[in-house]
Amino acid sequence: MEKHEIDKLEPYLEKRNGFTWLPQSDTDYYQSEIAHNNLKLSQNKRDLMNISDYLFWSIGNFFLFFILGIICIILSVRVREHKRTKDYESTLKLSQRTLVMNIFTTIVGISFLVTMLALxxxxxSTNF
Structure with a gap:
């Protein structure tokens, strides 16, 4: 068998007694495919639960810099809604956008706070 053919069959290969075993009948292929698909689904479910929505950070940004904090909270709530629909790709993209927005809001909020305190x-000090 050529290398590319083995790569296509890799999800169906099973380990038995330390050796890689290639299923011999259609039933074995079907069962291996079901096991592989179930593994992928459970892995996506675990990965989906590990995606952060950054809601607490967004609430902190709300108090730090009101205007951008509202946007962060809205994005965090949207991430939670996408998690409920179990759409992995859009949830991950939205979570990354929420992270970037939270970082931006934190930097702007701290800069604004430091500037206002300095002023x-x-x-x-000039009044005395």
């Missing part, structure tokens, strides 16, 4: 301290 306040500068103004109060």
């Amino acid at each position: 306040l301290i500068n103004k109060s």
